[in-house]
Amino acid sequence: MCEANLPLTGETVVFTGSNEPQEAVGYAEKLGAQTRYLPLIETSVRQSQLPDFERYDWLIFTSGNSADAFCQLRIKTDAKIAAVGEKTASVLEQHGYTVSFMPSIYSADVFIQEFPAVAGNADCLFIKGSLAKNTIASMPLKVDEWIIYETSFKIENAEKLKALKGVTVIFASPSAVAAYREAGGDWSRIRVAAIGHVTEAAIQKEGGAVDFIPKKYTYIEVINEIAKGSFNK
Incomplete structure (x- = not known):
């Protein structure tokens, strides 16, 4: 052409x-x-105490930024991983993590409709940025939140x-x-x-x-x- x-x-x-x-x-x-x-926008990894990852059955990521910040910390975990979006999943997989769940549409709104049926009574940790909405935490599951990076304009x-x-x-x-x-x-x-x-x-x-x-x-x-x-x- x-x-x-x-x-x-x-x-x-x-x-x-x-x-x-x-x-x-x-x-x-x-x-x-x-x-x-x-x-x-720009992001910077927050210097904060790490959660006790052994408490959680699932780790949830909704952005490539949160996945990238998590991978920088080189954390070993046996928890299953849920990701919203191909880019988010790709970042995690490139660092050796296995993504066990992705929603049919790459949106937190769809995630919260589909994920509870998969998670059951699991304990979940939502790893997020400072400006992320509380959509994930609104699920009828036990969801803790950990801010891993700060977002600024x-x-x-x-x-x-x-x-x-x-x-x-x-x-x-x-x-x-x-x-x-x-x-x-x-x-x-x-x-x-x-x-x-x-x-x-x-x-x-x-x-x-x-x-x-x-x-x-x-x-x-x-x-x-x-x-x-x-x-x-």
Whole structure:
């Protein structure tokens, strides 16, 4: 396919997560897009006392950041592991952990519907970031929470993003949405892509509309949605 026929030729796609998704960036560029990386949040591992992991039957992870922070600690555990999302599972598996459960849709909302039937009366530990919602703890199970990393906004990047127009911005978390809005970001100047219906709801709550959202909540699939939308313009 020649460059003129690539579906994202002339488009600029901006990635905003705390870690640059190299595979998705390369894929977008292969489809003809210009890409920029402006992380709107950053994370740092919290220095805190470790839980007694022997108490728990299941460890629950809902983000690649929490999985990565956990793996940095090189913790040995016999607990089963539940993960929301392919990226989260991949981080854990790359460090030798086995993921025993993933929800059919990569969302905490779906996780809490499906996981109780698998967990039974198990004791669970939700390993999370400081801005994570209490969705997981709302399950009718014994769920303790451990904050493993702190999340903060990168307002300087949100200011840079606010100055752009005519680009497509991928938001992968409500925290990134909050950072953009705290900087005064205007929805009317950009096209908006969301990974996950929770992120979509956060955008809508802040007065925005989502132009692209994939059925499968991954970066590759959101690029495919953007490409389809650009091709059909």
